[in-house]
Amino acid sequence: MTMQSETADIATLISRCSLRDRQAFRTLYQRTSAKLFGVVLRILRNRAEAEEAIQEVYIKIWQRADRYVAGQYSPISWLVAIARNHALDMVRARRPAGDDLDAALDIADAGPDPERLTQASEDGERIEACLAQLEPDRAEAVRGAYLDGYSYEELAQRFAVPINTMRTWLRRSLIKLRECLTA
Structure with a gap:
C-alpha cells in the first residue's frame, strides 16, 4: 500500500466513523493506535498514563470524526493533533499552577476588553483621589x-513603627478608602 493510498484509506475510515461505523473505527484503531500511542507516551513519559490517555483519545476521535474535513488536513496529522492536545491537557492538569511559564503562551488572553479598561482606568483615578485624602505616610503604607x-x-520597619501600629494604620486607611469610594 502506498503512502498516498494509506492516507486516503485513513481519511475514508474517519469519514465512516462519523457515520458511526464501528468496524471502520476498529480498523482505524488497528492502523493508527501504535503511532498515536507513541505520541502520547513521548509527552506523558508514563506508560500507564499513556495507555489510559490513548483510550480517551479514541473516544474523542469517535465523537469528533464528523469534524474532520478531508483535504484540509492530512488524516494522520488530524489524529496526531487530537492525541497531542489530549496528552498536553493531561500534563497541564497534573502540574501545579504556575509551574511552566512557557505554557502561558498557549493560554488565550483573558485581559479586559476596551470597555473594561476604561472602567478600570476610571476606578484607578477614583482610588488615587481617595488615597490622596489620606495622610501621605498612610497612603504610602497602603500602596x-x-x-x-x-x-x-x-x-513597620520601613516606617519605624510597631507592627500593631502598622496594622491599625492599614485597617483605618482601608475603612476611609471604602467610605470615600462608596460616597
Missing part, C-alpha cells in the same frame, strides 16, 4: 501593602 506586596513587618 506598599496592597500594590507592592510588602508584609506588615516590612512596612
